[in-house]
Amino acid sequence: MERVKDALASLDHPERDFPALHVAGTNGKGSTCAFVASALQAAGHRVGLYTSPHLVRVNERIRVAGDDISDDVFGQRILEVLERYPSALSDPMTYFEFGTVVALWHFSRERVDVAVLETGLGGRLDATTAANPLVTCITPVSFDHMEYLGHTLREIAGEKAGIFKPHVPVVLARQDPEALDMLLLRAEHLGVPVRLEGRDFEFAVRDTGRLAYQGLAWTLEDLTLSLRGPYQRQNAAVALACLEVLQAQGVAVTPEAARVGLATARWPGRLEEVAARPPVVVDGAHNPAGVAVLLEALRALYAGRPLHLVFGVVADKDRGPMMRALFPLATSVHLTPLDTSRSLPPERYADEARALCSRVVVHGSLEEALAGARGDADATADGLVLCTGSLFLVGAVKRLLARNLGAMQHRQ
Template identity: 80%
Template sequence: MDAPRTPEDALRFFQALNPSGIKLGLERVKDALAALGHPERDYPALHVAGTNGKGSTCAFVARALEAAGHRVGLYTSPHLVRVNERIRVSGEDIPDDVFGQRILEVLERYPSALSDPMTYFEFGTVVALWHFSRERVDVAVLETGLGGRLDATTAANPVVTCVTPVSFDHMEYLGHTLSEIAWEKAGIFKFGVPVVLAQQEPEAEESLLRRAEQLAVPVKMERRDFGIDQEYNGKISYRGYGWGLEDLKISLRGPYQLQNAAVALACLAALRDRGVKVTPEAAREGLATARWPGRLEEVAQSPVIVVDGAHNPAGVAVLLEALDSLYAGRPLHLVFGVVADKDRGPMMQALFPLAASVHLTPLDTPRSLAPERYLAEARVLCPRVVAHASLEEALAGARADAVGRPDGVVLATGSLFLVGAVKRWVDRSLGATRQQQ
């Protein structure tokens, strides 16, 4: 493969890598980082694994660190609209020209990436860690991709690690029991490096604590060492490890964000113990001002369109709890799309009976499950189900149904691919309408 010569060529090279490709293992990433002079060692990092809540937890932590005056690198995945979202410094996506330049710099120092290409996620991780070094960030917040033990981000050098709630997802790679999946997530643990654990199912907790003991890892656990409480008058307080904070405001919607906020505050306390300056005021501001698109996000009105990235049974369970608190009694018109390797049955069984109508859509990914493949399943669960040939048709159908019922709400969920596609559609279609008005 010829080496790209311009930043534009470099971006095309990266986009040509298979976004759905998965190759577990750290050898390629470690070789690349060694060739780059180990940029991951230039800044302290928080490394976050888990099944659900990773992104929101990272968003809370990164925003608090920014409020404390730090230059913060944030690496998350997947992106919703543009790949640039995955790599952020001080709250800003990496610009196209800088992104392309960083790719050129990596390829110049590690030309093996041309003859033996890394996966999309591996290469993006290396570029992110290199970019954070070049940008001289004070601290980085890194979200794992698929698992932990063999995830590309595990080649990083964290001073604190964290595991959010573990549940069933990616079983073909991580195992078919919670114990096995949690053991893979615990692969981010480093000898003696403290870990913050969200409250877990007993089977997952046992695996995580067993691995922590083997590596002499100090552990802070939700409910045992810290937690957030919502009092009868609506006030929210955090008590336990590191802080005592009253009357907190949390910017992200949904009752489950209380847990993510608690875990984030514990992570900030652990970072402070490791020499990263964070004040109570900055921690408070981080919770109050963090933004994390695609999680219970209202993207349009008249009718209301809500997008949520729930893509596994545990994610749907917390989504339902949030819907009950935010949209109780309002007719729900569901736009649903799913990738073929997800456990769709429990998601459908939880969501579809609650919907006034369901509109099935394909996704813009080779992993998409065609609506016709599960249309019969869906019709057992909801009396009005329509399979559409495109997202545009599905949204048109759901919006028409919602307009026809008082206070109807359109909810798009089932995959982050779907969330990104809906946000692009809103920007393109409704944005153009607003400009004409």
């Protein structure tokens, strides 16, 4: 953390120029941040949103008032930071560290009213932890990045709890008991007020099928979520609790603005349908817990449709549980490399895949894999193509489809 703190000090502490919500966890962080930012914007605030990773362009990581930072302004902010902190070149910061400093500097220059900050990997040693939050939040904690965060839920939760600040309130999603025990222990040690899902707030589905929220002070009925999938209900509940606590901390936001925020939030790459005939769905699930909620969503939205899977994974992910959950449900599986040095070559796990699905094809490129899956889906009634396993894959699919659409429009 020292380099980040030194850089921010050289910039006269831009992180102190605005209140912030700081969100950590394993799954659901991005959607929760998107819901909160959308609601705050509906309440009339100028909102800064910092998330990672990006899907198509790095500009997606830094947003103000719903807009990605432009190329020109991004370049300008980078030069401004380097001018004030030249040590970033002589003692190089990591990609994420430098990006975080640039984001905080940009939010200060843009005079945002409030910022929503998503951690990158963990919490305790995450660059975003140098921020000055008004409220913190932990979404569900599960197994991911074990080589950095630990091999038990207790260890991982301890790293996530590193975002806690003394006496700064935290909103906790419903957790595995092992993770919850550690989070509550850390909160008690720091004198952190806790707002816990299931005890202090909850989301419900009424008999009519309508969605409702019962919170700390708000009771909201007939809610609409812009993001698809049953799992988004929990993310929405956590977001609403964060908004309630922000309101109690002095940030002006109303239940009406929260309702609008839930109905209008955008968060690409999560159960997103990016093409039709046959439908192509992309989802960034990249750990066993993420795959579990993805399958729940598929059963709710695409029940009974033959599944043709495009799958790619990075080498440091726990691929076995993901494959065992997904592959037996697929009519065909198309394995693809990813455009990253961390990609696991499909040939390395093709035999594992063939033990789980009768039709497995290894491809040399994503373009081939997607074409193969779409061809198989065309050959089956109501076939569905699902691309998952990594956010790198989701971004690459979106780029490929956008490029193909652009080429087709150019020919026309």
